[in-house]
Amino acid sequence: MKLIGTDAQELTPITYDPKIKKHIAVVATNTEGMKETGFGSLETCKAFYNALGERYQRVTFHEVTTKSSLDIIARERPDLVVLCSKYLPATTANDKVWFSEYFAIHGIAFTGSDRETLEFDSNKSKAKTVLLNNGIATARFFLAHPDEFKSESHLPLPLPLFLKPLDAANGNGIDENSIVRDFESYRLKLAELFLAFGAKVLVEQVLSGREFTVAVLDNKVKTTRMILPLEIIPPKNSKGDRILGSEAKLQNEERLRLIEEPLRSEINQLAGDVFTKLGAQDFGRIDIKLDSYGKPHFLEANLMPGMTPDSSYFPRACIFNSSESRQKNGNSDMSYADVALKIVELALSRVTAVTAI
Structure with a gap:
């Protein structure tokens, strides 16, 4: 697997030819009040949907509330489904429906990892255990x-x-x-x-060192991978600790900055190893923290990370790193739309390669 740094050409936004004749279906649920929110609110999912219209001939948005809503999408046979959340929550009448599992059963391609891998996102203990067994440091x-x-x-x-x-x-x-x-x-x-x-x-x-979040964009066809890290510095709370809790994230007052070498290479290596060992595909975000000796440790995997344009770490890591690439190499800045288009492009290229075999 070739690792691509922030000076890579693939971070440069692309000028697109006429729209590609593909049907991209964006599937979202109202995640308000849920423990796991995927890309984020319906407004965020619609922002992602809006970004795809400049590239693809047909893009549809589906707010899924029942399994029958999924059945309607399956009958349309889109070329690719963008999964904005992991599942339709369980109700008194029905069990939880995992979108990746549903579309896999129906032979429809989707963005991101499969249900088995997404379990590592939903169960932090399971992910930590697998990684420990593979020699990857975690608390x-x-x-x-x-x-x-x-x-x-x-x-x-x-x-x-x-x-x-x-x-x-x-x-x-x-x-x-x-x-x-x-x-x-x-x-x-x-x-x-x-x-x-x-x-x-x-x-x-307790890991007492610096904290990092790392966006990963994985191209299985070209066997290349972009690893885009950022340091997160939350404000101190009333007890003098820097903790990224729900309130701190809501206030959006944490500072973000690029990482210096040689630490940057250590963080990138760990994030790439985690992505591989968990069997993730297309994209994801890996959170990492240093211990008191400065050694990077895995915190958790976010394999369906937030995509809110102005606050979520995944798009911000891509955009921050593309800005560094621009300063070094004269490339153009990456936009939020470029991030959304890249995710869809990676999934489609993977699906096309499988179909061609």
Whole structure:
């Protein structure tokens, strides 16, 4: 796999010929109040949809509320489905419907990773376990529910510890109380998360170093991969910690900056290894943090990352890095539309290559 840096030609926006005769269906759900929000709000999904119209002859937008809505899309047989979220939530009458699984069964191509791989996005413990077994550094951890451990001496790891939901995104459940330094704080935060999310809680060692987010754009056909990292510097909270919780992300006050060498190459290598070991495809975002010795550790994988134009880290990592490429090589800046078009282009090229075999 050839890794491409930020001075690569592939970061340069392309001037397109007449529209390609493809039907691209953009599938979204109203994720308001959900633990996992995929690309983001319906407004965000429509922004992604709008970006595709300049390139493809037919682009349709589908807000899916029932399985029958999916059946209508399947009957239309689009050339590619853009998945803006992972699943249709379970109802009293029906189980959760995973979009990637549904379209795979119907023989319709879709963007991003398959259902099995997306489980690593939904289950942080599962991803960490697979990566640990493959020799990739991540913070030591355990899963816990209230009253499982009766005192500090019974905890599998020493305090301080970091507590977060097992399967939530966008900093949900993470706040200034997520780092616990005594057993009573641990007990209270654990009970809060268990009540709010109804599942065991992920309890990790605290990584005290700098934090990074890395956009990955993967071209399986050309066996090339763009790895585009950014450092994230959240403001300090009332306890003096820099934590990327839901409130911090909502306020959008964190600082972003490009990463210097040789650390940049270390971060890129780890992100690429994680993407490969998890079996991800097309695109994704890998979050990384340094320990107190400056060693990069995997935090979590976001294989259907947020796509809100002005605040989500994936498009911002692409755009920030293209700006650096422009300064070095005179290339044009990458726009939000270019990011959306690149994701669709990668998926279509992968599908075309499979069909040609």
